[in-house]
Amino acid sequence: MDYFVRTANAGKPFQDALIFDCHGHFGTEAGFHIPGAAARQFVGVLDRVGIDTVAISAFSSVMPFGNDIVAQAVSAHSERFVGYARVNANYSKDIERELSRCFDELGFRGIKLHPYCDQVSPADSRYEPAWEFAAARKIPVLIHTWNSLRYADPLVDYCVPSRLAEIAANYPDARIIVGHAGGEYDGILEAVILAKAFPNIYLDTASSRLYPDVIEMLVDAIGAERVLYGSDVPFLSPVPQVGKIVYADIGETEKRMILGLNAARLFGIDLGCRNGRDTCD
Amino acid sequence: MKFFDANCCLGKLSVPLPGHIDTPRELCDLMEQASVDDALVYHALSKEYSPVVGNGKILEQTSEHDNLHPCWTLLPHHTGEVPPGADAVKRMMGMGVRAARVFPKAHNWTLSEWCVGDLLRALEEVAVPLFIDFDQTDWNQVYSVACEHPGLTVVLTGAPFRLSRQVYALLAETANVCIDTSHFQLHGGIEDVCAQFGAHRLLFGTAAPHFSMGPSVMAVKYAGISEEDRAMIAGSNLHNLLESVRADL
Structure with a gap:
């Protein structure tokens, strides 16, 4: 039983790991x-779990x-957001x-795109x-994706992951975070x-679908380095x-990478030094 | 504190996802990994093939596992597939089963009184809790059943976080509806439901094996609520519901 499962079973905050959402x-x-x-409630939950920072x-x-x-x-809670x-x-x-x-004025660190909401591919x-700006400055771009054969929603066509292939190829300097990993x-x-096809693609684990074995499958397919x-x-x-990562059947080192180290590195934020926990390098 | 999963399924599914498990031994292993003590389980065949067949299977599969508690799937009686309400409930309880589930949408019937009023009255009479997946019914029907049968505890399983406005209204306007936590991943939702309606309205559920157990356990363990409320949600609410069944009637 590793640090994360032990801590979760005890219901304690993950104080000895960097968690970057x-x-x-x-x-x-x-x-x-x-x-x-x-x-106040938002940050209270972060404290209770031991989540350091949320983008x-x-x-x-x-x-x-x-x-x-x-x-x-961000201005009010610059240590957490x-x-x-x-x-x-x-x-x-x-x-x-x-x-x-x-x-340049507000100090943001990434770009968020939502083709489903915008109804634009x-x-x-x-x-x-947006892509030009992101590529020029090597800024992480989180983009909403979703696909399902289980229900009919014509707007899903705007956000299926395969639509990002053209972008990933055209903007190799853009760091593209595939929201919800599909x-x-x-x-x-x-x-x-x-x-697998594009090294500038990262997969985000957020999803209400708590399917078993997905984290394991992502790590097995592309390695832990690009799973966030x-x-x-x-x-x-x-x-x-957090529980999806904590209880995944992967190594503790991989859990640390996915839960925080990968994202901190991608966003260029040295949270490890600030928190005295895992280092970012 | 004991964790008692209110929403669990056993048996092969016609369309399984990767990681799906279907045997009692595998389920017990998952429970051990996630520190879940007990589970109330129905059989996949009772939804996808036949309640009668599935109910038999769940008795077989739980018989050697003290921590797996069978839940039967019921139907309206008019086609002759199952006995009338009171007889069906009597048969179920005679087999030691203290919880019932219905799948009105999958089995093509309605929760309206003219269709299953006798069954709902029979369950109410002996205080057997009734479990219904959110996607098997609609808000109006759950509300009507709760109002028509105030002595019946209705557990709405799989109620999604996105429908918090309907969930809150249902909890506010009824006294005998509970929800399980499996799909209720509302940020601050467990805390808020406890504060507004009481911890007795929430049952820990995982929707295993469709969903992983560990994340749902964490949702209860890390909720910002009192230890007393946490213990109720984790297991004692369901335990008390099953213990309150009037097996002597």
Whole structure:
């Protein structure tokens, strides 16, 4: 039994490991009530579990409204949050200006794209300003993906993982985090094919589907280096999301990489030195 | 503190996902890894093939495992496949089964009174809890059943976090509906439901083997609630429900 399972069984915070969540949000969500969305409750959960930092993006894709909410949260809790700039392809002409503001004035560290919400394919020219910006600055881009053969949703076509192949090939300097690693099992298999083909593809573990053996399968397919712990907090509780990694049948070293070290390195954040835990190098 | 899984399935599925397990031994191994003490289990065949066949299978498969507790799947009686409500419940309890499940959508019937009123009354009479997967019914039907049968505990399993507005309304407007935690991954949800409605409305559930057990255990272990509430959700709520069944009637 490794450190993570021992700690989880005891219900204690993971104080001896770096936990960096690559997929979080801030604000409220129109579709449902989130009781733990406020900053105080949000950070309280992070403390209880021992999650060091969450990379957050806005629920709202309206610019600059959503990014301003994230900027306030990052400013108020700079030790716990780093910001993703969310940009909306339907306002393509505003993207470059908004990204410059977010990175040069607000200190954001990543870009969040949501082709499903925008109803625009990732390879559509309206997203080009975002990909150009990300590639030029080598900024991580978290992009929502999902695919499922189990239900019909025409909007899913905008966000199937295979649509990212063209982007990964055209922008080899972009660091692309495949949100939800494809989502349902069909999408996960598709995301793995993508990740095997392109070294600039990373897979985010956030998903409400607590399927068994998925983490093991991702590690087996592409190695632990490009698998990143994500939770979708506060869209979802981060606790079971951490649990997927903790109880996976993989080595403790791999768990440490997935839970924090990989993302800290990708975002260029030396959390290990700050926290006196795992180092980032 | 004991963990008693309220939402567990045994047996081969027609469309299994990778990592699926189907034998009692494998399930017990998973439970041990995740520190789950007991599980209430129904058989996959009772949903996908025949409740009668599945109910027999679950008795066989749980018979050698004291920590696996059988849950039977029930039907309306009019086709003659199963006895009328009171007789069906009597038969079930005679076999030591203290929990029932229904799959109205998969088995093509309705929870309306004209269809299964006698069965619901029989369950209510002896306080056998009724488990229903969220995707097998709708909010209005669950609400109606709860109102028509105030002595019947209805456990809505698999209620998703995204439907928190309906879940809260149902918990507020009924006294006898509980939900399991397997799909209720709402951020701060366990804490808020405890505060607003009481810990007695939540049962620990994993939806194993479709979902991994460990993450669901962690959700309860790390919830910001009192140890008393945690113990209720983890296991004592379900334990008390099964102990409250009036086997003497």
